[in-house]
Amino acid sequence: MKTELIIFDLDGTILNTLDDLADSTNYALTVNQLPRRTEEEVRSFVGNGIKKLIERAVPEGCKAAIVDKVFADFGKHYKEHCADKTRPYSGILELLSELQNKKYHLAVVSNKADYAVQELCETYFQGMFEYVVGERKGIRRKPYPDSVLEVLDKLQINKENVMYVGDSEVDIETAKNAGIKMICVEWGFRDRAYLAKQGAENFAALPKKIFRFLD
Numbered sequence: 001m002k003t004e005l006i007i008f009d010l011d012g013t014i015l016n017t018l019d020d021l022a023d024s025t026n027y028a029l030t031v032n033q034l035p036r037r038t039e040e041e042v043r044s045f046v047g048n049g050i051k052k053l054i055e056r057a058v059p060e061g062c063k064a065a066i067v068d069k070v071f072a073d074f075g076k077h078y079k080e081h082c083a084d085k086t087r088p089y090s091g092i093l094e095l096l097s098e099l100q101n102k103k104y105h106l107a108v109v110s111n112k113a114d115y116a117v118q119e120l121c122e123t124y125f126q127g128m129f130e131y132v133v134g135e136r137k138g139i140r141r142k143p144y145p146d147s148v149l150e151v152l153d154k155l156q157i158n159k160e161n162v163m164y165v166g167d168s169e170v171d172i173e174t175a176k177n178a179g180i181k182m183i184c185v186e187w188g189f190r191d192r193a194y195l196a197k198q199g200a201e202n203f204a205a206l207p208k209k210i211f212r213f214l215d
Contacts, residue, residue, distance in 0.1 A: 001160040003181075003214040006099060007151055009166035010110035010117060010134075011046055012188030014092045015124065017112075018043055019085035020078070025057050028073035032066065034058060043189050047170045049111040049141050050074065075113070082116045083123050089187055091207035096128045104214075105155055107131040109147045111170065131155060143173035148180065163214060169198040183213050 011017045022042040029036055037045075037057050045056040054071045062070075099106060106129045110117045117134030131154050133147045140146045152159060164175040167188025172195065175182035184200040185207075186192050192203055204210045 003104065003163045004161040005105040005107065005152070005155060005157045005163070006210075006214070007107045007109050007148060007162060007164045007180075008129075009164075009168070009171050010108055010112055010120065012167035012190070013165060013171075013185055014088060014096075014108070015086055015120060016089055017082075017086045017120075018046070018189070020082055021046060021053070023084070024074050024078040024081060025053065027077045028054070028070045029057060031073055032070050034062075034066075034070065046189055047111065047168045049135050050078075050113055078113075079115065083120060086120065086124075088124050089207070093125075095207035095210065096125065100128060105130055105157060107133070107151045107155070109133045109142065109151060109174075111135050111141045142170050143177055145174060145178035148174060148178040165204075165210065167195075169195070172198050172200050181213075183210055 008014050018039060022037070022039045025042050026036045042057070045053045051071055054074055055067060058067055058070055096106065108117065108121055108129050110133070112134050114134030114136045117132055121129055121132045131151050133150060135141050148164065152162060159178065159180045162180040164171065164180050164182045165185060166182065167185045168190050172182060172184065183202045183204050184195045186203055186205045202213050
């Protein structure tokens with residue numbers, strides 16, 4: 001079946017957000033007198049939403065009230081600093097422009113808070129995506145397929161004509177749960193060997209390599 005719609009994950013797929021995520025995580029930990037985390041630790045914590053990131057970042061056994069306070073402090077800081085160091089990965093803007101020129105429908109589905117997803121897509125990809133979805137109350141986040149299915153419904157495209165592009169085990173499971181095809185990128189937050197163990201079959205080492213899987 002011909003691919004009509006390509007849904008992209010955000011963090012680790014089209015945007016390198018790691019520095020800003022690490023900075024806001026460590027800000028929130030520091031103001032609560034908790035030990036800081038390395039960038040590589042934060043990389044391993046990302047993928048299941050900001051609340052899960054904070055739950056993984058705080059020391060084991062932290063009381064719920066402390067976790068909630070760190071989460072709130074992270075949110076305040078990240079809302080102001082989510083685009084300080086974040087940048088599109090090399091070749092992504094060129095890829096999206098070419099996909100637009102070829103008349104593909106483009107969307108983003110992320111477990112990042114919806115306010116940050118909307119702001120970052122507006123900042124770095126203005127006018128490139130037809131629909132952008134982040135984590136919101138009342139909607140189950142990935143790997144549940146809810147947000148992906150919302151995009152398909154809004155754009156009126158059958159799942160047989162959809163390709164999902166992501167960088168993590170959460171994305172692999174999301175595509176499986178939604179019943180759509182998937183490409184794993186090799187430049188993101190998880191390496192190829194790990195993704196292969198999680199069941200990934202299609203890999204793109206560079207953005208332009210995505211085209212070989214589309215038709």
